[in-house]
Amino acid sequence: MQEKTYPWWSPVMGAREKELLSQVIDSGFPNDGPFTEKFENELAAFLGAKYAVAVTSCTAGLYLSLMALGIGSGDEVLVPDITFIATANAVSMTGAKAVLVDVNKADFCIDFAAMRKALSSKTRAIIPVHVSGRAPDMERLLAFAQEHNLKVIEDAAEALGSKTLGKYLGTLGLSGAFSFSPAKTITTGQGGLIVTNSEEIHGRLRELKDQGRPKRGTGGNDTHVSLGFNFKFTDLQAAMGLAQLETLSERLKKLQKHYECYKAALADNGRVRLPEFDTAAGACPQWIDAYVEEDRDGLYEYLKQRNADCRKFWFPLHTQNPYLSDDADYKNSIDVSKKSLWLPSSLNLEEADIYKVAEFVNDWAKLPSARTAAGAR
Ligand SMILES: Cc1ncc(COP(=O)(O)O)c(C=O)c1O
Incomplete structure (x- = not known):
């Protein structure tokens, strides 16, 4: 008899994922398309956010959020010292400096006294990380950010569906990024999602994720209104995600x-x-x-x-x-x-x-x- 095991984590996926994946394959369109749009809309509605933008990963989501806010070289961003390294790497990708801040032992999240000490004239933003799905005191954090004129981008990689102050984590800051890598509540293999209530940030995110095109183009005679890159999701991932969302x-x-x-x-x-x-x-x-x-x-x-x-x-x-x-x-x-x-x-x-x-x-x-x-x- 096989011995009983107690896995730390294992992705759960099955027949429904296969069914929706088949639909995408049969559609002949595996790119960022109608399934992706549906996935974004369903998550925005669930989370109570105005806009949701699916991207290749949470790391990309944090990076694009920082870019959308104009953060880059010469700027500093406060990041907790206890997190997956992606949080700091997203800051480094923009050319800004990730300033590491000690955490507190009660909730393992960014510590307020240490954050105050880490402030400088270059500090532009804070990325609170919701470790294991647990938020720091967000009321206090948002007040601190306001007092020091800092933008808040939530690293909600581990926090899909977790709430504080009556709101879903990821929706309290200017933007929040989620991860759908295999050890997360829902997975799309790899993948991420950014939510925001700002029309302006949403517009920038759409352009940044798709070569400066506000709307997905043909790759031919498109107008590229700004500098952007390729961080597009795919409908294959969205098929997985939509199936997972059902549960x-x-x-x-x-x-x-x-x-x-x-x-x-x-x-x-x-x-x-x-x-x-x-x-x-x-x-x-x-x-x-x-x-x-x-x-x-x-x-x-x-x-x-x-x-x-x-x-x-x-x-x-x-x-x-x-x-x-x-x-x-x-x-x-x-x-x-x-x-x-x-x-x-x-x-x-x-x-x-x-x-x-x-x-x-x-x-x-x-x-x-x-x-x-x-x-x-
Ligand atoms: C706290 C935290 N931030 C960021 C990430 C990066 O997410 P992704 O792998 O989707 O880029 C993770 C992933 O495990 C994470 O745990």
């Missing part, structure tokens, strides 16, 4: 349930803390993250031996070659990076599976010394 609400409910189960089961576990998601207010985790005060790697190995796959947190960006900088300003991000991991969160897991993994975590926590007994089975 989005179900997926979100399941992820919230995963969190509630872990939270209940780990309530008395003194070694592992789950950062809060206010699910009653609509917050939804993309993956369930956990902070392990002592011996995170021991827990990781212990779970691995029981076929429960976790993913360790990113290294702080300031320790990565393109962004090397002194440790002194990043005490919290160093701590969070060393002590955090994502627990098995796959949509394929059922409630009983989550309770089983939580039982492993509790068993590990009861070992006399988690550090020395980590390998024991």
Whole structure:
């Protein structure tokens, strides 16, 4: 009998994706076309945003958002030190400087005091990252941005369908970018989406993503009104996305349930803390993250031996070659990076599976010394 496994994540796709993909293939038009438009419209309506623009990735979405706001060489953009490197790389692509900012240990998001310290006369924007689908205090962040005349572009790569202040993440700033890479709530293989309520930004995004053409052209006698590039989505991706969207609400409910189960089961576990998601207010985790005060790697190995796959947190960006900088300003991000991991969160897991993994975590926590007994089975 095959051993039971508890994947950290696994994309869920099947017959409906195949059906819609066949329709695109039969249409003879695999480019950015009617399926893409439908996908954009459905997501804009779901998120309550005026405009949605599908692009090749969230990285491209952040880059194009910055470009649309005229951010480039000589400018600085505040980026949390704990995020996937794409956030900073999108800034670097524009020629601007990504200024890394420490995070706070409660929600792993950008820290306000550190942000204030990082401000300079060149600071033009902030990219808050909604780590695991959890927003920083957005009311405070938007007020801070207004006070210092900064644009807010949300990195909502991990936050599709998660809410704060009664709104979907990604719709609170001037623009927000989502990712549909395979480890996300819905996937199109690769792909991203930008949402905005600004007609002007929307217009710029359309031109930037398609060689300066406000509307998709023929490639022949088109008018290119501005400088643009090729970051177009395809209807093949949109077919996948439309099929996945049909089950989005179900997926979100399941992820919230995963969190509630872990939270209940780990309530008395003194070694592992789950950062809060206010699910009653609509917050939804993309993956369930956990902070392990002592011996995170021991827990990781212990779970691995029981076929429960976790993913360790990113290294702080300031320790990565393109962004090397002194440790002194990043005490919290160093701590969070060393002590955090994502627990098995796959949509394929059922409630009983989550309770089983939580039982492993509790068993590990009861070992006399988690550090020395980590390998024991
Ligand atoms: C926080 C964050 N930002 C940006 C990205 C980049 O998204 P994409 O791979 O779609 O470019 C990711 C992807 O995992 C992410 O987790």
